[in-house]
Amino acid sequence: MNEKPEKLIDKKGCRLDGRKADELRPLKLEVGVLANADGSAYIEHGKNKILAAVFGPREMHPKHLSLPDRMVIRCRYHMAPFSVQERKSPAPSRREVELSKVIRESLEPSLFVELYPRTGIDLFIEVLQADGGTRCASITAASLAIADAGIPMRDLVAACAAGKVDDTVVVDLFDLEDKLGVADVPLALMPNLNAVTLLQMDGILTPEEFEQAVNMAMEGCKKIYAMQKEALKNKYMAIKEEVEEE
Amino acid sequence: MPTFFEKKQVVTPGELLAEGDYLAGENTYMEEKKIYASRIGLADLDNKRVNVVALRAFYVPKVGDIVIGTVKEVGFNGWTVDIKAPYTALLRASDVLSRPFKPQNDELSQVLNAGDLIVAKIASYDRAHDPQLTVGEPGLGKITRGQIMQVTPTKIPRVIGRKGSMISMIKQETGCQIILGLNGVILITGKSPEYEELAMMAIKKIEEESHTSGLTDRITQLLKEEKAKLEEK
Numbered sequence: 384m385n386e387k388p389e390k391l392i393d394k395k396g397c398r399l400d401g402r403k404a405d406e407l408r409p410l411k412l413e414v415g416v417l418a419n420a421d422g423s424a425y426i427e428h429g430k431n432k433i434l435a436a437v438f439g440p441r442e443m444h445p446k447h448l449s450l451p452d453r454m455v456i457r458c459r460y461h462m463a464p465f466s467v468q469e470r471k472s473p474a475p476s477r478r479e480v481e482l483s484k485v486i487r488e489s490l491e492p493s494l495f496v497e498l499y500p501r502t503g504i505d506l507f508i509e510v511l512q513a514d515g516g517t518r519c520a521s522i523t524a525a526s527l528a529i530a531d532a533g534i535p536m537r538d539l540v541a542a543c544a545a546g547k548v549d550d551t552v553v554v555d556l557f558d559l560e561d562k563l564g565v566a567d568v569p570l571a572l573m574p575n576l577n578a579v580t581l582l583q584m585d586g587i588l589t590p591e592e593f594e595q596a597v598n599m600a601m602e603g604c605k606k607i608y609a610m611q612k613e614a615l616k617n618k619y620m621a622i623k624e625e626v627e628e629e
Numbered sequence: 630m631p632t633f634f635e636k637k638q639v640v641t642p643g644e645l646l647a648e649g650d651y652l653a654g655e656n657t658y659m660e661e662k663k664i665y666a667s668r669i670g671l672a673d674l675d676n677k678r679v680n681v682v683a684l685r686a687f688y689v690p691k692v693g694d695i696v697i698g699t700v701k702e703v704g705f706n707g708w709t710v711d712i713k714a715p716y717t718a719l720l721r722a723s724d725v726l727s728r729p730f731k732p733q734n735d736e737l738s739q740v741l742n743a744g745d746l747i748v749a750k751i752a753s754y755d756r757a758h759d760p761q762l763t764v765g766e767p768g769l770g771k772i773t774r775g776q777i778m779q780v781t782p783t784k785i786p787r788v789i790g791r792k793g794s795m796i797s798m799i800k801q802e803t804g805c806q807i808i809l810g811l812n813g814v815i816l817i818t819g820k821s822p823e824y825e826e827l828a829m830m831a832i833k834k835i836e837e838e839s840h841t842s843g844l845t846d847r848i849t850q851l852l853k854e855e856k857a858k859l860e861e862k
Contacts (some may be wrong), residue, residue, distance in 0.1 A: 406781070421687070439715070440687065441715055442715065442716065442717060499689075500757075530685075531685060532685065532687075533685030533686035535656065535658075535665065535667040535668055536667055537643060537658070537660075563856045575643040575645060576660075576665075593724075605856060612644075615641050615669055616639050627732055
């Protein structure tokens with residue numbers, strides 16, 4: 384797939400990876416995969432493979448970064464050198480620093496930061512393999528990791544992108560569509576409260592197309608949310624069933 | 630005024646639990662007369678109060694709680710103690726010595742040194758101040774023998790059981806003395822390490838299966854079997 388394809392969507396309306404315009408990539412979620420973190424989650428979203436780990440709430444170090452009235456969230460989004468085709472330098476790039484901030488700010492509204500003053504939580508997101516839409520997949524995984532750590536939250540945050548490829552508005556763009564497409568709209572949502580916590584746009588869309596993209600992304604978020612809930616419950620249901628079988 | 634859950638149903642953060650004339654209990658919050666869960670756990674309705682018994686949580690200090698902590702540092706007029714909470718606790722020297730503390734006469738590290746374990750009670754704590762500990766009551770103070778284990782703090786009530794049924798059963802079966810720190814740290818002192826291990830195994834099992842029913846009977850049976858094996862040897 385190194386050559387640039389002429390068309391991103393064929394005559395039948397199928398995308399390069401065979402999906403329809405409103406179809407998500409296959410999603411796999413797992414909670415509590417790391418023993419040393421307070422909470423953790425792993426996501427496979429299409430070819431994306433991302434690990435998220437949470438520590439805290441704990442005392443802030445260095446102490447002068449703590450705030451007297453609220454909990455501080457620190458987030459590090461990092462791509463492994465082997466996560467993309469051309470080796471990526473392991474040092475944090477401009478893009479990673481920005482994404483760390485974006486992810487932090489999209490998760491912050493879901494937490495009761497005012498409940499635990501003078502403390503902080505650390506959020507680590509490690510992208511093992513990237514294939515477009517890593518910020519959305521990272522938010523989805525990080526939110527699950529926070530829930531797994533037992534940190535009280537208003538709602539789980541699910542994230543999904545939509546965008547325009549050739550002349551069609553599609554949901555959940557993968558790498559090639561992202562790079563060769565017309566526009567990309569990542570969106571994060573707290574579905575139960577119907578509150579958007581992240582909305583960005585890269586590219587050009589008409590107001591009508593934008594609205595359509597937002598609606599499609601929100602639909603995607605809701606589907607992902609259902610899977611998030613299931614993944615979280617699964618961790619505990621497995622034990623329950625095991626016991627009841629005995 | 631409906632509720633949207635069955636008793637003991639597993640709920641996830643953000644799940645709508647009830648609407649209307651209900652009170653938001655543990656691990657829930659209210660917004661526009663609607664009650665949502667804020668942690669993963671088991672939903673329960675107690676009169677008008679909606680509670681979620683959390684499956685995962687961390688310890689938040691409360692005045693009057695008995696906790697088990699590790700001395701982290703010896704300071705000028707007291708110790709800092711790690712109580713497995715978001716805040717480090719302080720223990721004042723005058724509280725331990727039960728007389729006025731004079732830096733020229735008393736060497737604090739000889740009373741309690743870094744790494745020592747203590748059973749203590751939270752004397753004071755609020756939003757603006759770190760928790761203060763006290764050991765000035767019978768049963769509190771430095772731990773000299775036994776084994777320590779850690780469980781999720783929310784599981785402590787399950788380890789105690791209804792009116793203490795679970796913990797008294799474990800104590801009786803294993804002959805161990807057990808002190809439960811509300812921060813999730815448990816001290817077990819028994820006749821021999823084997824019996825301590827037995828009690829630890831039982832508590833570990835309770836932690837893993839805390840959200841299932843008929844647990845007390847299963848644990849009793851397990852303990853009886855394991856004890857029989859132990860006594861054969």
